[in-house]
Amino acid sequence: MHSSIGQFVIYGLPPLVVAAFFVMAWTERRRLGDAAPPGFVARNGWPVATFLIVAVGLWTVFMIVMPLMAMIDLSFRPKLPPPQWGGPKDFYTLENYKYFLFGSTTSTASWNVTHLTAFFLTIWVSIIITVLDFLICYPLAFYMAQVASKARLRFVLLLLIAPYWVNEILRAFAFRLLFGTQGVINNALVAIGVLDQPIDFLAADVALYAGLAYAYLLMMMFALYNAIETLDKNQIEAARDLGAPWWHIHTFIVLPHAKPGIASGATLVFMLTAGALAAPLILGGPRSLWFTPIVYDRFYQAFNWQQGAAYALILLVACIVFVLGVLKIFRLRLGEIAR
């Protein structure tokens, strides 16, 4: 059995948060006074109201909040064989985080170069992939939203979605066939005499980056498309009549208008890339550089769940920091991007 603090954090806090939510909703109704719409139960009737509360309650408490709390709690515990979990040796410690920084739970003499490099490279490459996806998607998204006829748009949408019917793993597999040493690109380059021997694209991580940019392309595409689509065509027309060159139109009219879409696309692509597991496992070079396979190994190779939880939490915090950073840069609120 775990210490009582941990128990409280995992099982006590979520119900308290739910209670706080109801108090919040109730006080807001009170403040509105007569202007308030009819109450929740009055509006839905008992059977439906019960269904709503039970469904949302189970979802938020048991599927969203409690698991996250349990993971956070576990990340602050030392590695112990399962029978000793919650025993006298199971107390809160920072050793998993220490290990992430220094590669040892006791000494702080040297940095944990492997894991730190992997982590920062993951973040850095995810940012690059995000920018890359934006550059790849913007022209087509603009075309779809502002230029294409309805029939053409439907056709392009179909073409876009079609490749993503194939499983994520098989898509990565396709990139292996393309970039392997015996792959199509190498064979072609050798055959036409550009190369005298094949290049190992997998080791050079070219395949990984191409595959990652490919995997989450649609997130950016649809976010951009939705945002640009709401722009009034007359605005572009007016700017053109006033003599604005095409790049002025994009920089000063389309891009500012598409800001929320860019932010939500960037958030999704970054989050998915940083948390990607299939592509790094299948396309990653022999130098294990991606962070998620390390997290995976903590769990299923090292059987160190506590450390795995800590690493997962580090990744989560990095994602949250990125999202907040994007919001800050674009001066948006969370509600505007997660539409």
Added chain:
Amino acid sequence: MTAAHVRKALFGFYILVFFAYLFGPLVIMGITAFNTPAYPTVSPFERFTLDWFSVLAADKDLVYGLKKSLWIAVLVVLVSVPIGLAGAMVMSQIYARARSFYYLVVVSPVLTPGVIIGISTVVFWRQTTNFTGTKFIYDGTVLTVLAQSSFIAAYTMLIFLARLARFDRTLEEAALDLGATRARVFFDILVPFLMPAIASAAVIAFLSSFENYNTTTFAILADKTLTTVLAGRVRQGTTPALSALAVTIVAITVLGAILYEILKRREEARASRRAAVAARAETQEFAVAPAAAE
């Protein structure tokens, strides 16, 4: 050549490269499925064969994983569509600060990396199972359904929110004035109105569950689904049987898409016919009404 011509040519080139990037890898994989060498390759193309499809069908692990994936996807649809509907309805009824707080909580699974959802679900239920003794929950299938539903329900909620935004509340009020119970209003007015959204939410939930890897690989424990079997295969080394699988999946989904398109067109045609009939009836009514009034 004018600047406009140059721009047009550049855009054409970009489109060409874009769709080559999008389809190239898959086309090549498709070709390797029909080539004889045991290692998937396009050149040299030795001889056309369909053997890899029979290799695929005889693969017990893959077939087991496929069945498991389908079963899990059905369960996820059953869990996440009602939850998403409830989530959207609650969202549409609360306001101000409570609403933004609620929004933050229910949208967070969409913005959380899949591995973290998988890990946290396993960790939580392992601990909870340990001291409540509910052993049946700590099972690969159950955990996978729980973990996947936590974020797939958020997807479905977003779909329902979009549809609910167009709902005409006066319909509900009219029904209530005519003496309908709350439950009847829900089942006879709201649910039929939401039917298209329910259908697309179910399809999206099914597909996202079926092809999910990041969350599933943790939550499935010692069990396996199609994607986890595939991931293991691809890491060990590759065979054209996997290409054959991709070809099969594409073939099935293309057929599904064509079917969907046909059904949709038929539905649209029916709807426009009905509208035409209704319009005609209305004009006739107008023609008759003054005569009756006299």
